[in-house]
Amino acid sequence: MTSPRMARFHPLEVATVHLETPDAIVVGFRIPPALQEEYAFTHGQYVTLKLTVNGEELRRSYSICSSPLDPHELRIAVKQVKGGRASTELVSKLKQGMTLDVMTPMGNFTTALDAGKARHFVAFAAGSGITPILSILKTVLRSEPKSRFTLFYGNTDSDRIIFRKKLDELKAQHGDRLAVHHILSQGKDEDALFNGRITKDKAKQLLSRFVADTLDKEFFICGPEQMMVNVSEALEGMGADKKTIHVELFSSPVTNEAKKAPVEVGEGAFTGTAQVKVIMDGRETLLTMDASGDSVLDVALDAGVDVPFACKGAVCCTCKARVVEGKVEMAMNYALTDEEVADGYVLTCQTHPRSATLTIDYDQH
Ligand SMILES: Cc1cc2nc3c(=O)[nH]c(=O)nc-3n(C[C@H](O)[C@H](O)[C@H](O)COP(=O)(O)OP(=O)(O)OC[C@H]3O[C@@H](n4cnc5c(N)ncnc54)[C@H](O)[C@@H]3O)c2cc1C
Structure with missing residues (x-):
């Protein structure tokens, strides 16, 4: 799903927490009226949490278990993973009234519904x-x-x-x-x-x-x-x-x-140094990057651009952006649909330049 809304973190109050099984909690967030539109979601989407555990900043995605038909509710379920840093912290310490940094919803694990259909x-x-x-x-x-x-x-x-x-x-x-x-x-x-x-x-x-x-x-x-x-x-x-x-x-x-084979967006082999223009929040930043070096996401983050990301492993689509000019290759993609790739969308954590100049627009999310 392509949405023009920007990916942003907001501090949200934890309205409810309950232990659903011995190792899983269900967490409800209070969405202030001014943020209702930003947190509108589609069935099957997820939110990304930013939390600090033992001094380390972690970003982890959690799918929304509530329905968009109940818009006043945004709930997630977190299951503790053995040895998992974020899930252990959340399941063992999260309490009602605490505040968490929650990114606006995103994700493609969904399908359009139609009241007239019998499926x-x-x-x-x-x-x-x-x-x-x-x-x-x-x-x-x-x-x-x-x-x-x-x-x-x-x-x-x-x-x-x-x-x-x-x-x-x-x-x-x-x-x-x-x-x-x-x-x-x-x-x-x-x-x-x-x-x-x-x-x-x-x-x-x-x-x-x-x-x-x-x-x-x-x-x-x-x-x-x-x-x-x-x-x-x-x-x-x-x-x-x-x-x-x-x-x-x-x-x-x-x-x-x-595992999936790398995906080429555009054509042609390129192995040199590329000039990459990154657009984020309407601002342009020019980066010089090696075609065989780090991903566009990592180079942008190193340059201090506040681009959105979460898993860095091609399974969520938090770092999605659009290639406006130039050619790229994605090492892996488990999150974008074929239609989105055909439309020029990429997961920037997996994206490497395949042309001497490139423009990547995070505002077209
Ligand atoms: C789009 C998306 C939606 C998600 N939705 C949910 C959700 O609704 N509920 C939920 O509980 N989790 C969900 N996850 C997984 C979640 O984001 C974390 O990966 C998970 O909580 C583990 O993080 P951690 O910091 O506790 O573990 P880490 O400290 O990152 O990992 C510790 C160890 O656990 C292994 N590990 C990491 N993640 C998993 C996993 N998911 N299953 C098994 N082993 C793992 C790692 O290989 C590592 O060895 C989702 C992930 C994505 C990408």
Whole structure:
């Protein structure tokens, strides 16, 4: 999704914090009336938090679990990662009344909704991957009264199921328009299909039993990288159109199956020194950078330009900008759609010049 709104941090008060499972919290932010427009969001988007842990400034993204149909609520869920710096700090220390630096919402893990359509949405979530899916699910069920939603939700055991109660409530509210199938890696269900990890074979069996075919459907996958690879392969094997498969990664891929080849925006090889004009907040800064050196984002940050960023690993799109002139290459991209790349958008944390001059506009976000 392309929005003209600038990416900015604002200090927001934590209105609510509750322990959802032994290692996950749900956090609600108070949005002052003057900032309501800046924090308007689309189902499936995320916010980035800036926090200091042991003297180190960290930026971490968290998907919004509330629905844009409830605009006064902006809630996220944070699951503690073993040894994780930001998630441990948040889960163990965050209290109501504290203030956090929160960037305005962004992200592409979404699809346009249409009240006239009768569609079947199918999602695979695992662990904290339920967060954007919950926002999508709630919004779909209320915005498309003729559509239905099937969720396959993987967790280690039933104690760790984030939003279990909420999902039960939604099932009661929406009847057979919502189906939720829990798959527990340490489960002991009589039907073995609901126990164990979501492998490619299990994904195929689940889809065959509960979804039948891949025609006229929208698929959303959010969870660990291996599950994303397994489910995507199962869907593609069953003939799903790639355009209907939406994927959100929470961390940079480590397996080769998930790795993507570099993406060229423009044509031609270039290996010299480039003059790069960076536009941010209407201001132009001229940078000299080596085509085989650091990314545009890192060079801009080193030069003191306050450009937005979060993961620096090609999975979020916080550092997105548009190439207005010149050619570039992106080392990796897991966040931008093919249409955005065709429109000249890049993840600047992955962008290297491939022409002697280049203009990158962060104001076209
Ligand atoms: C677009 C986007 C949306 C996200 N939404 C959510 C969300 O809704 N809820 C949520 O809890 N998290 C979400 N994340 C992940 C979150 O941003 C952090 O990466 C996560 O909280 C870990 O940060 P940390 O500082 O605690 O761990 P770090 O200190 O960065 O990492 C410590 C160790 O944990 C590993 N690690 C890092 N991240 C993960 C991970 N996600 N899963 C498993 N191992 C990991 C690292 O490899 C490292 O070894 C999202 C990420 C992105 C990019």
